[in-house]
Amino acid sequence: MILYPAIDLKDGQCVRLLRGEMSAATVFGDDPAAQALKFQSAGCQWLHLVDLNGAFAGAPVNAAAVEAILKAVTVPAQLGGGIRDMATIAMWLEKGLARVILGTVAVENPALVRQAARAFPGKVAVGIDARKGFVATKGWAHETTVQATDLARSFEDAGVAAIIYTDIDRDGAMAGPNIEATESLARAVTIPVIASGGVSRMQDLIALKATGVIAGAISGRALYDGAIDLAAAIKTLDI
Template sequence: MKIIPAIDLIDGKCVRLYQGDFSRTTQVGMDPEAQLAEFIRNGAEMIHIVDLEGARTGKGSQLDLITRLCRLSTVPVEVGGGIRTMETINRLIEAGASRLVLGTSAIEDKAFLTTALKAYPEHIVIGIDAKDGKVATRGWETVSKIDYIDFARQMEDLGVKTIVFTDISKDGTLSGPNLQALQQISTAVGCKVVASGGIKDMADIKQLEKIGIEEAIVGKAIYDGRVALRGAAD
């Protein structure tokens, strides 16, 4: 199991949200550069960085910071939040980002998604954030009428190889991942499915392994010391 620690950014600071609620924001960890270095020291094989402001507004106001973090990192970096132009994609790839997570743009701009997949088929990842089984966009503040399984199948048909799945109701709650939804999406598509949201301890990691999940993004549980990066594969 590859445990991927999350650095979620608002106004240049590492934060955590509760169930995607921007009014329930808690600052965590160190400054982003120090936190990146700490995760790498502790054995992270990949870092997940999200521009929460960008996800909400579509404007990459923290692009300079994220570009710097990508260049500083000695392990692969996955970036998400507000990636809605090829200019942004090109800049992040040039900075060294290994995977770029598209969410809102994957639903709202199929032409952009198709262009991005054609240009960087190995780098583009689709983020499927679900609320009551429906895909949410724009920093989770807008919920579509699209079923998350149907959307996953559409993305697979376009050539997507990796999906990050988040149950919004679980995110930041330490209540455990939505194993049923993860099992359903893993069964429905042949894409690699990365689990995100609600993971509280190593027992949850073991449960994810049992249903065939090989990667998990962990935020609050790592900051709280409930999940350790070293020994994750043991």
């Protein structure tokens, strides 16, 4: 199971939100590229980047910070937030991003996800963010009546590289991930599922790995707070 350190970008800074609330942001640094290098030095295999402003704006906002990260590191990075058309997808992949994450458009324009997955094999993931099992879009501000599992199943034949499943109520709360819901989703589809939201201690990572069906886990606040030692966690997950 791969551990993805998260760098969430708001106004050019590294932050973590509490349950997706932009007004509840904690700033962890003003040099995202330096933070990315720290994670790379600790041995991470991937980076998970989020343009928080972009998720609300519907277009890239923290592009300069993302580009600085891509120039600074050699490990692959995936990015979500404000990526809602083919031109933006192509732009980011040309700049060296390994994978784009499509969230809002997965609900509003699923044909775009399919088109992108065909055009860029292995480089398109679907972000499914849910509250109590129902998908939320537009930076988690808009709640839909679409069930997370139904959305995931609808892309089974689309060729997407992964599904990033976030339990919004757990995100940034340091309360542990929703292992049951994530495992259930992972067993419902053949697409690799990456867990996000609430990963706050080593035991959470061990429990996610123990399901045998979860391909990866994203952690942010716990790495910044020191609750999880990235190098030690990577070593443990490799065993």
